[in-house]
Amino acid sequence: MSIELNANTREAQGTGASRRLRRASQVPAIIYGGTEPALPITLDHNEIFHALRKEAFHASVLTINVGGKKESVLLRDTQMHAYRQQVMHVDFQRVDLTHELHTKVPLHFVNAENAPGVKMQGGVVSHVMNEIDIKCLPSALPEYLEIDLSGLSVGQSVHVSQIPLPAGVEIIVHGTDPVVATLTLPRGAKSDEAAATDGEAEK
Structure with missing residues (x-):
């Protein structure tokens, strides 16, 4: 733009x-x-x-x-x-258009409502990061990076290494492969397995 x-x-x-x-x-x-x-x-x-x-x-x-x-x-x-x-x-x-720049770009999370952990397990997605450091030439600077959450189940996370990147864009990583988003059960909720175990114990 x-x-x-x-x-x-x-x-x-x-x-x-x-x-x-x-x-x-x-x-x-x-x-x-x-x-x-x-x-x-x-x-x-x-x-x-x-x-x-x-x-x-x-x-x-x-x-x-x-x-x-x-x-x-x-x-x-x-x-x-x-x-x-x-x-x-x-x-x-x-900005020097011929040299790489370092800046932050926002993260857009999509398809959380289609994730098995949300639809079938009652989980919720927590965004650990909402923006991330990148480096690239000014001509390659993306407005945002998109992260598809549709494959997540409860207990699973998306890491920095799993973010799809446009050509010429590199993420500047702080730490060993940090978590970007995670899908967990709400506090006090039980997984299907835990609920089934409780049900068996009450019989």
Whole structure:
């Protein structure tokens, strides 16, 4: 997905200047990294506020048009107001389109309702991870990784090594093959075998 934002350079800096920008429905932001100096910019509040609500915005290479010059960036940090729906500040990091980048992408879990452990055993799926570290060229960056849970029974898990990966994408593993999701019985519930054993004992 191609996502582009318009921005203006920000001359005045400091707390007072940032307050004035926010009152004018502008958001102070910065682009940093690469071989060029950090670039203070301003964004339209409504544009960035609605963009931040889209999952893809957090895991895509973005284009920021600053006075006709386009920068390829990743979203790195967002500061929100403590209780208002207001974006206070945004950080972007420049991306070199010819070099691998390291970032996090969300995990999408599908078909849990079709898993034998859910349909026939009364189990529930627990998501141990909701995002994961990857490295790839910017052109190969996926918006998310999809994990099919349809084959799980109670007591089974999906591990990092079982996640299907698009071409050119590599997961950065922290630990020996961590669990991503697991299917277990709710607390207090009994498996079919345990229930059958109890039934035999009561006879």
